[in-house]
Amino acid sequence: MGFELREHTADIAVGATGDSLESVFGAVADGLAAASTEDIPQTGGDRFSLTVSAENLEALLFDYIDELIYLRDVRLELPVDNRVEKLEIAELGESRTKDDSADETAYSIEATARGVPLSEITAREIKAVTYSEMRLEETDDGWEAYVVFDV
Amino acid sequence: MTTFDADGVTLEQIREYVWEVKPEGEMRTPARVLASEALLEEISQDKTLEQLQNATHLPGMTDYAICMPDGHQGYGFPVGGVGALDAEDGCISPGAVGYDINCGVRMMRTNLTYEEVKGREEELVDSLFANVPSGLGGGGIVESGIDDVEEILARGVDWALENGHAVEEDLLHCEDEGMREGADPSKVSQKAKDRGKNQIGSLGSGNHFLEVQRVTDVFDDKVGEAFGLSEDQIVVLIHCGSRGLGHQTCNDYLRKIEQQHQGMLEQLPDKELAAAPAGSQLAEDYYGAMNAAINFAWVNRQLIMHRTRKVFERVFERSWEEMEMDLLYDVAHNIAKKETHTVGSAGDGSDVREERELYVHRKGATRAFPKGHPEVPAAYRDVGQPVIIPGSMGAGSYVLRGGEASMDLTFGSTAHGAGRLMSRTQAKNDYWGGDVQQELEDQEQIYVKAQSGATIAEEAPGVYKDVDEVVKVSDELGIGDKVARTFPVCNIKG
Numbered sequence: 001m002g003f004e005l006r007e008h009t010a011d012i013a014v015g016a017t018g019d020s021l022e023s024v025f026g027a028v029a030d031g032l033a034a035a036s037t038e039d040i041p042q043t044g045g046d047r048f049s050l051t052v053s054a055e056n057l058e059a060l061l062f063d064y065i066d067e068l069i070y071l072r073d074v075r076l077e078l079p080v081d082n083r084v085e086k087l088e089i090a091e092l093g094e095s096r097t098k099d100d101s102a103d104e105t106a107y108s109i110e111a112t113a114r115g116v117p118l119s120e121i122t123a124r125e126i127k128a129v130t131y132s133e134m135r136l137e138e139t140d141d142g143w144e145a146y147v148v149f150d151v
Numbered sequence: 152m153t154t155f156d157a158d159g160v161t162l163e164q165i166r167e168y169v170w171e172v173k174p175e176g177e178m179r180t181p182a183r184v185l186a187s188e189a190l191l192e193e194i195s196q197d198k199t200l201e202q203l204q205n206a207t208h209l210p211g212m213t214d215y216a217i218c219m220p221d222g223h224q225g226y227g228f229p230v231g232g233v234g235a236l237d238a239e240d241g242c243i244s245p246g247a248v249g250y251d252i253n254c255g256v257r258m259m260r261t262n263l264t265y266e267e268v269k270g271r272e273e274e275l276v277d278s279l280f281a282n283v284p285s286g287l288g289g290g291g292i293v294e295s296g297i298d299d300v301e302e303i304l305a306r307g308v309d310w311a312l313e314n315g316h317a318v319e320e321d322l323l324h325c326e327d328e329g330m331r332e333g334a335d336p337s338k339v340s341q342k343a344k345d346r347g348k349n350q351i352g353s354l355g356s357g358n359h360f361l362e363v364q365r366v367t368d369v370f371d372d373k374v375g376e377a378f379g380l381s382e383d384q385i386v387v388l389i390h391c392g393s394r395g396l397g398h399q400t401c402n403d404y405l406r407k408i409e410q411q412h413q414g415m416l417e418q419l420p421d422k423e424l425a426a427a428p429a430g431s432q433l434a435e436d437y438y439g440a441m442n443a444a445i446n447f448a449w450v451n452r453q454l455i456m457h458r459t460r461k462v463f464e465r466v467f468e469r470s471w472e473e474m475e476m477d478l479l480y481d482v483a484h485n486i487a488k489k490e491t492h493t494v495g496s497a498g499d500g501s502d503v504r505e506e507r508e509l510y511v512h513r514k515g516a517t518r519a520f521p522k523g524h525p526e527v528p529a530a531y532r533d534v535g536q537p538v539i540i541p542g543s544m545g546a547g548s549y550v551l552r553g554g555e556a557s558m559d560l561t562f563g564s565t566a567h568g569a570g571r572l573m574s575r576t577q578a579k580n581d582y583w584g585g586d587v588q589q590e591l592e593d594q595e596q597i598y599v600k601a602q603s604g605a606t607i608a609e610e611a612p613g614v615y616k617d618v619d620e621v622v623k624v625s626d627e628l629g630i631g632d633k634v635a636r637t638f639p640v641c642n643i644k645g
Contacts, residue, residue, distance in 0.1 A: 007574040011226065036287065038605060055410065066402050073346040073395045076288045118288025122603045124356040124645060125287045128250040128398040131405065131422040132226030148226055150250045150398070151357045151575065 001142070003031040011151045012126070013133070019142035022084040025061060025109065028145050029068055029082035035149055037123035040080050045116040048075070049085075053108035058136050060087075060107040061145065065129035068113065077115030078123055086110045126151060155188070157195030160204070168624050169560075171215070172200070177420070178207040184218045185561070187624055193572060193616060197224040199231075205420045206234050211241015211429065213494050213509055217561055219516050220624040221570030221616060225249070227423025230515035231570060235562045236429070238489055238508040242415065243434045244426035245404040245441070247512040249485040252400060252441055253448035254359075254392030256539045257325075257481035258550065259456050261474050263385040263467070265365040268640060271466060272598040275363060276641035278462045279600075283361055283455055284353040286602035286645040292316075292352025292454040300344045300396075300447075303351065304336035307446030308453050316450075316457045324478040324530060326518070329449045335439025339396070340403045347396030347447060352454030356602065356645025358610055359391040361455065362541075364548065364637035371634050374552050377534040378479055380635045387476075388548060388637070389455050390541050392485065393448035400444050404437045429510070438510075441487065452481060479550075480528075480537035484567035487512045490526075492562050511562050519553035519565040519631040527553070538631045540622060542569045544599060545591055545612030547638040549622045556629035565631030566622070569615035582608040591639075598641040606644055 001023060003016035014031030018024030033040055052067050054060040068079045087109045127150040135146040153164040162170040162184060170191060172182040182203045186194055194200065199222050206216040206228050213235045222231025227246035236242055268275065284290050293299070293316075302310045308329025311317040322328045354361060366384045369375035380386070393400075408425040409416060411433055416425055427434040456478065460471035467474065490511045493504050520527050522535040531537060535552035542548045546569065557563045573581070584604025591597040591612075601607050625631040 005576060007576050008224070012575055037603075059406070059409065062402075063406070066399075069395075070342050070346060070399065072287075073349065076349070078287075123287040124603055124606055127355075127357070127395075128402055130226040130250075131425075134422070150226065 003027040013148045016145045021087045024143040024145050025084045026082045033080040045114045047112050047114050049112045051110050076118045079113035081114040084109050084111045160200050179212045180207045181215045182207050183215045186220045190220050199224050199229045202229040211237030219566040220621045221566040223570050227421045228514050232514045233516045233564045234512045235509040238510050241429050242426035243510045245401050246423045248487045249514045250398045250401045251392035252397035252444040253483045254485040255483040256390045257452050258479040258539050259387040260379050260479050261385045261476050264383045272641045275466050276598045276600045280643045282462050291350045301336050303450045304443035307449050311453045316454050321478045325481045331442040331445045334442035334446050336443050338436045338440035339443050343396045343399035346399050350394040354391045360644040362388045362642040363640045367638045368636040374534045374634045389452050393444045396447050397444040400440050482517050484517045515567045516564045517567045519557045520563045521553045521555045542618035543612040543615040544642050546618050550635040551631035554629040554632045561630050565625045569618040572616050573614040575609045578609045578614045582611040584608040587611045597639045601644045
C-alpha cells in the first residue's frame with residue numbers, strides 16, 4: 001500500500017494503492033509531493049486542513065490534487081504527509097460504487113497535510129493534475145489509482 | 152506505396168516526410184505525421200500516434216490532425232499536435248491547448264560578440280540566476296496585487312510598457328503587439344489569479360529556461376539580416392509560459408466542460424480532450440480566459456527579458472540600449488487562435504476548397520506564417536514570421552522563418568523544439584545532474600545553473616530528439632525555413 005512514480009515520456013505518473021479510498025487518495029497526494037522533491041524533510045511545517053467536494057469519485061480525486069497544487073502556490077508550502085481523514089458519499093451511503101450517478105457535491109473529503117515551506121526545500125513545480133489515463137479502481141485488496149501529472 | 156507499421160497502426164507515405172493514418176472507427180479525419188523515418192521510429196515508441204488518432208474524434212476537426220516532427224506523448228492531445236477545429240460547428244478544447252497556456256519562446260538580440268562574453272560566463276550565469284526568479288516558490292520580478300493581475304490579463308505587454316518594464320519597440324516585435332484581443336479577465340477564476348499573483352516574472356521549472364547563446368551559423372543572409380542576426384553574435388532565449396495562472400485556467404475549464412457538456416465528452420476517447428462546442432457560452436468564456444492568460448504569459452516573458460537587460464548592464468557596464476538588446480520575436484507554442492484558412496470541405500472527399508474560420512490549436516507547435524501574411528508583424532512581413540525552435544542545453548537552437556508551404560500543409564505551423572525522447576525517471580537513472588553540468592562546462596564551455604540537480608539530469612541533452620533532424624524536416628517541407636543556428640553559452644533553469 002502506498003505509491004510509486006511511473007515512467008511517462010514528458011511527465012510523471014503515480015501509481016497508488018490503498019486499503020480504503022481514503023488511503024489511496026492520500027497516497028496519490030504523497031506521490032505529488034515525491035514528484036516535486038526527492039528530499040522531503042521529516043519535520044517542519046504546520047499541518048493544515050482542506051475540504052473538497054465533487055460530483056463523482058474521479059472528479060473528487062482530480063479536484064483534491066488540484067486543490068493541493070493551488071494551496072502550494074498560494075501558501076508557498078509543499079503539502080506532504082497527506083491524510084484523508086474522511087471521504088463521504090452522501091447519496092450512496094456505504095455502497096461506494098462509482099458508476100452510480102449521484103448529484104453534484106455528493107462526494108466529499110476532509111484532508112490534512114503538513115505544509116513544508118518552499119523556502120526550506122529545493123522542489124520542482126508540478127504544473128497540474130491531469131485526467132489523462134486516470135484510473136481509480138476497486139480491487140480485491142482495496143483501491144488502486146493511476147494519475148499523470150503535468151511537469 | 153510505402154507504409155510504416157507502428158505496432159498495429161499503419162501509416163501510408165503521402166510524399167517525403169508526410170505520413171498518414173487513414174480514418175477508421177470514430178476518426179473524423181485522417182491523422183498526419185510529418186517526420187523522417189528516423190523520427191517516425193521514435194514517435195511510434197510511445198502513445199503519440201494513439202493520442203493523435205484520438206484527437207481526430209474532436210468535432211469540427213478539419214482536413215487532418217497533424218503531428219510535428221518533434222511530437223511526443225502528452226495528455227489527451229499529443230505534444231507537437233496541430234488541430235484546426237471549425238469555429239462555427241466544431242469546438243475549442245482546453246486540453247488541446249495544454250496546461251501552460253502561451254508557453255512560448257522569445258529571443259532578444261544583442262550587439263555583443265562571443266569574444267566579449269568569453270571568460271565572463273560564470274559571472275553572467277550567477278548574476279542571471281540571482282536576478283531571474285526560477286523554481287518552485289521563487290516569487291516573481293514584480294510584487295503585485297490582484298489589481299495588477301487584472302490589468303495584465305486585460306492589456307498584456309501594454310501594462311509592462313506603462314510600468315517601465317518595456318519599450319515601445321518590444322510591442323512591435325511581439326505577436327499581436329503583446330495584447331490579445333478578446334481577453335476577458337472576468338473569465339479567469341480567482342484561484343488562478345491568486346496563483347499568478349506571486350509569479351509574475353518567473354521561469355518556473357521543468358523544461359523552462361533562460362539561455363545566453365551565440366549565433367554559430369546564418370544559413371540565409373537576406374533573412375538573417377532582416378532578423379538582425381549575424382555569426383558570433385550573442386542572443387538571449389527565454390522559454391516559459393503563463394505559470395500557475397494558466398495551469399489553473401486549463402483545469403477550471405476542463406472541469407466546467409465535464410459538468411456542462413457531458414454529452415460531447417462521452418463521445419471522446421480521452422477525457423483530457425474535453426472540448427466546449429463552438430458557439431456555447433463555455434466556448435466563449437474559455438476563449439476569453441485563454442486570451443487573458445496569453446497576455447499574462449507575454450508579460451511574464453517581457454519582465455524576464457527586461458530584467459536580463461539590467462543584468463547585462465551590470466555585468467558589461469554598458470547601457471542595454473548601447474548593447475542593442477532588442478526583442479527579435481516572441482512565439483507561443485501552446486495556444487488556440489481563431490484564424491481563417493482555406494480548407495477542404497469536411498470529409499466528403501470532394502476537391503472543393505473554401506475559407507473557414509477555425510480554432511487552430513497548436514500544442515507544442517509554433518505558428519509559422521509565410522511572408523506577405525497580414526498577421527506577420529510589419530517588421531518581418533517581407534521575409535516571413537520568425538520561428539524560434541529551442542533545442543536542448545547541449546544542442547543549440549534554431550531560428551526559422553515561416554515557410555511558403557505552411558498554409559497548405561499545416562495551417563501555418565511548424566515544430567516547437569527538439570521533443571522529448573526519454574522519460575524523466577529514466578533520465579534520472581541514466582544521468583546525474585552534477586556530471587551533466589560538469590561535462591557541458593568542460594567539453595562545450597556551456598555554463599549551467601539550476602535550482603535542482605534533478606532538473607539538469609531530466610533535461611540532459613541525451614533525453615531529447617535530434618533538433619537538427621526536426622529542423623531538417625521543417626525546412627525541406629517548406630513549412631519553416633532555416634535561417635540561423637545558435638549554441639548555448641550559459642543556461643539557467645528551475
